[in-house]
Amino acid sequence: MSHFRGLRTYKIKMPEVIVGAGAAKELGEVAKAFGRRALIVAGRGSLESGRIKAIEDELTRTGVDFIVYSDFDPEPTLGQAEKLAEYLGRVLSREGVEFVVGFGGGSSLDMAKIASLASANPRPVEQYMGIDRVPRKGLPLILIPTTAGSGSEVSKSIVLTRDGIKDSIVSEKVMADLAIVDPVLTITMSPHLTSITGIDALSHAIEAYMSINANAFTDPLALKAISMISANLRRAYSNGGDLDARKSMSEAALLAGLAFSNASNCAGHAAAYAFAAKYGVAHGVACGIALPYVMKFNALAIPERLADVAIAMGVEGEGLSTRELAQLAIAEVIDLLTDLDLPTSLQEIGVPEEDVARLAENMLKMTRLLEVNPRRVGLEEARKIFEVMWHGDIEAKI
Numbered sequence: 001m002s003h004f005r006g007l008r009t010y011k012i013k014m015p016e017v018i019v020g021a022g023a024a025k026e027l028g029e030v031a032k033a034f035g036r037r038a039l040i041v042a043g044r045g046s047l048e049s050g051r052i053k054a055i056e057d058e059l060t061r062t063g064v065d066f067i068v069y070s071d072f073d074p075e076p077t078l079g080q081a082e083k084l085a086e087y088l089g090r091v092l093s094r095e096g097v098e099f100v101v102g103f104g105g106g107s108s109l110d111m112a113k114i115a116s117l118a119s120a121n122p123r124p125v126e127q128y129m130g131i132d133r134v135p136r137k138g139l140p141l142i143l144i145p146t147t148a149g150s151g152s153e154v155s156k157s158i159v160l161t162r163d164g165i166k167d168s169i170v171s172e173k174v175m176a177d178l179a180i181v182d183p184v185l186t187i188t189m190s191p192h193l194t195s196i197t198g199i200d201a202l203s204h205a206i207e208a209y210m211s212i213n214a215n216a217f218t219d220p221l222a223l224k225a226i227s228m229i230s231a232n233l234r235r236a237y238s239n240g241g242d243l244d245a246r247k248s249m250s251e252a253a254l255l256a257g258l259a260f261s262n263a264s265n266c267a268g269h270a271a272a273y274a275f276a277a278k279y280g281v282a283h284g285v286a287c288g289i290a291l292p293y294v295m296k297f298n299a300l301a302i303p304e305r306l307a308d309v310a311i312a313m314g315v316e317g318e319g320l321s322t323r324e325l326a327q328l329a330i331a332e333v334i335d336l337l338t339d340l341d342l343p344t345s346l347q348e349i350g351v352p353e354e355d356v357a358r359l360a361e362n363m364l365k366m367t368r369l370l371e372v373n374p375r376r377v378g379l380e381e382a383r384k385i386f387e388v389m390w391h392g393d394i395e396a397k398i
């Protein structure tokens with residue numbers, strides 16, 4: 001495959017999508033076409049808060065029976081995925097499960113993908129880590145996000161923690177058949193959860209736009225997501241009940257999800273995956289810390305792309321050079337992180353400085369993401385990125 005963006009062959013794949021305030025109320029009717037008995041995969045938080053009732057009632061109303069699985073933590077481990085696969089093996093024929101419904105944040109939707117995968121492929125799940133290693137598509141899958149960020153509802157990836165670092169299963173075989181995106185479900189998110197999931201979505205959009213796999217389909221999705229997030233994330237953060245802002249954020253996360261699922265994330269997620277699990281940092285927080293430094297690192301290779309990001313973020317571009325605009329895109333991201341009370345350095349989250357060299361080595365293991373980064377990341381470059389990221393010195397040369 002060519003390393004030049006313009007010469008690469010690409011493929012676009014996405015699930016059917018229903019979007020809108022109150023869209024979750026359509027679950028009952030559409031679910032009937034999928035079967036009479038469902039496995040709902042949802043996080044413990046959705047069960048404890050009673051939020052899951054909304055979809056349980058919908059299924060009951062249309063005569064669809066279900067069982068619920070919630071035995072996993074946010075940002076699940078490979079071990080928890082193996083446990084779910086084992087559970088699925090036990091209940092699949094005994095309970096007559098015909099389809100899977102995932103309900104919750106990205107972790108719950110990813111675990112629902114595991115359930116579907118395990119229904120048609122032998123254990124262990126571990127053998128499917130990597131790209132295109134899943135032989136068969138499993139039970140039909142409906143995904144209903146309750147956050148606006150992960151894009152998992154439309155993506156072909158499942159992120160799992162293994163040996164302290166994040167790794168992925170990437171395969172069209174785990175993609176949902178239907179995504180139901182209802183912004184009303186996101187209204188109860190706390191300001192902090194709103195900010196970190198929103199920044200995850202921004203990272204997807206900007207990284208997909210920087211990726212060498214970016215193309216004529218994913219570019220407009222990424223740029224639209226960037227402008228919607230820039231205009232609405234502060235609003236959703238400061239007033240969770242602002243349904244207009246919530247709707248825009250849900251749509252933006254969806255667009256960003258389609259952009260990264262088809263064009264891939266790049267060095268930002270590679271850096272975030274290298275340290276998030278070890279220090280117990282939420283995925284969105286880690287992506288937020290990494291994003292501006294990776295933009296700065298990539299600015300040398302793709303100033304015109306970052307200038308586009310600045311314009312999408314609302315920067316007045318008249319009279320400014322491409323390089324000046326690229327710098328302003330980075331400043332805009334820092335500004336947004338600051339407004340959302342999120343950290344902008346590794347130092348702030350308590351990472352010891354002496355760990356930086358090892359974290360850089362971890363980053364290099366994320367070959368899938370680094371191969372599509374527009375500027376080559378070797379050990380020296382990864383070290384430099386992590387050093388500057390530790391100090392939080394966005395003015396430093398990377």
Ligand SMILES: [Fe+2]
Pocket residue numbers: 150200203204269283287
């Ligand atoms: Fe992400």
